[in-house]
Amino acid sequence: MKREPLTPxxxxxxxxxxxxxxxxxxxxxxxxxxxAQLNAARRKAxxxxxxxxxxxxxxxxxxxxxATSCLIALLVLWPATxxxxxxGFADVLPLLELETDEVELIxxxxxxxxxxxxxxxxxxQG
Amino acid sequence: MExxxxxxxxxxxxxxxxxxxxxxxxxxxxxxxxxxLVQRYQHKxxxxxxxxxxxxxxxxxxxxxxxxxxxxxxxxxKKPTDNEDSDEQIDLLEQHPDDNEPIQExxxxxxxxxxxxxxxxxxxxxxxxxxxRSWEGLSVAETAHAMGITEGxxxxxxxxARQKLQQVxxxxxx
Numbered sequence: 001m002k003r004e005p006l007t008p009x010x011x012x013x014x015x016x017x018x019x020x021x022x023x024x025x026x027x028x029x030x031x032x033x034x035x036a037q038l039n040a041a042r043r044k045a046x047x048x049x050x051x052x053x054x055x056x057x058x059x060x061x062x063x064x065x066x067a068t069s070c071l072i073a074l075l076v077l078w079p080a081t082x083x084x085x086x087x088g089f090a091d092v093l094p095l096l097e098l099e100t101d102e103v104e105l106i107x108x109x110x111x112x113x114x115x116x117x118x119x120x121x122x123x124x125q126g
Numbered sequence: 127m128e129x130x131x132x133x134x135x136x137x138x139x140x141x142x143x144x145x146x147x148x149x150x151x152x153x154x155x156x157x158x159x160x161x162x163l164v165q166r167y168q169h170k171x172x173x174x175x176x177x178x179x180x181x182x183x184x185x186x187x188x189x190x191x192x193x194x195x196x197x198x199x200x201x202x203x204k205k206p207t208d209n210e211d212s213d214e215q216i217d218l219l220e221q222h223p224d225d226n227e228p229i230q231e232x233x234x235x236x237x238x239x240x241x242x243x244x245x246x247x248x249x250x251x252x253x254x255x256x257x258x259r260s261w262e263g264l265s266v267a268e269t270a271h272a273m274g275i276t277e278g279x280x281x282x283x284x285x286x287a288r289q290k291l292q293q294v295x296x297x298x299x300x
Contacts, residue, residue: 015292016260019245022238023261027136037153038135045160046128049168 127168130175131160138183141257144246145187146194155190159183180262181272184254188273191250237298244294248287251275255283256291 030038135156142152159182167178245253251273258269259280269284270277 015288015295018237018295019241019256019291020261021234022241023137023140023257025238026140026242030136030139034139034149034153035136038139038156039132041153041157042128042131042135042160045131045157045164048161049127049164 127164127172127175130172130179131163134176134179135160137261138179141183141254141261142187144242144253144257145250146190147246151190155183155186159186177264177268177272180258180264181274184258184272185274187254188250233298237295240294240298241291244291245287248290251279252283252287252290255280256287259284 138156138159139152142155143149146152146155159179162182163175163179167175170178245256248256254273255269258264258272259266264272266277266280266284270280273280275283
């Protein structure tokens with residue numbers, strides 16, 4: 001943060017000096033009330049530091065809590081993501097849902113169809 | 127940090143006051159800039175606080191101006207409300223002429239008043255550019271960083287501000 005060199009003989013630097021002088025004089029005219037308000041603003045800003053600053057143990061607690069949550073989430077989701085899917089057994093799935101009696105009925109029906117086929121073949125040959 | 131803020135608060139207030147023309151808003155802006163510096167950058171090395179503070183301050187000032195422009199556009203029937211919250215007209219040099227004051231001092235004081243008046247009337251970017259460069263001593267690059275504009279824009283704003291101030295100084299001498 002260094003001021004760029006200004007030469008005193010340069011009219012531009014003279015202008016700068018005049019304005020700086022005016023501004024510096026204007027600082028001296030800041031009223032006690034304004035000064036008190038500025039001091040209060042500064043104190044409030046500094047107080048916000050202590051309010052926003054957390055003790056170290058709170059930071060550790062937060063980090064540990066986050067790590068535990070991640071671990072639990074991983075343990076819960078891991079089996080779910082690795083469970084084998086039954087996409088390849090789509091044709092068989094309806095059968096798995098059948099009751100034992102219903103399976104026997106299907107076997108009966110297949111037997112009936114087979115008998116009908118046998119009768120048909122015998123008639124064609126006869 | 128407290129020492130730094132105590133050193134800088136009056137200049138920051140004056141810069142904000144010149145930009146807003148309003149004491150209450152200037153105080154709000156300065157307080158906000160202080161809080162943001164403390165909350166976000168207190169861990170930074172102390173030599174970085176100054177440019178960081180002015181960067182925050184400039185953003186708040188330019189933000190205030192954007193909001194005011196928008197407000198004026200929506201409520202165009204209302205007159206500009208400079209100092210409406212303040213019970214006193216801003217007089218940055220509240221010194222009154224003394225009968226025994228030497229002529230040279232009177233002339234200097236009058237010139238100072240005119241220069242500050244011109245500074246207050248400058249477009250906000252020209253004004254803040256000049257204040258950062260000339261009063262705060264920031265380099266072109268630092269001013270550009272603080273204001274969020276290019277170095278070329280800084281040079282242009284600074285040049286235009288100086289032109290207007292120079293006119294006032296020249297008129298005063300003639």
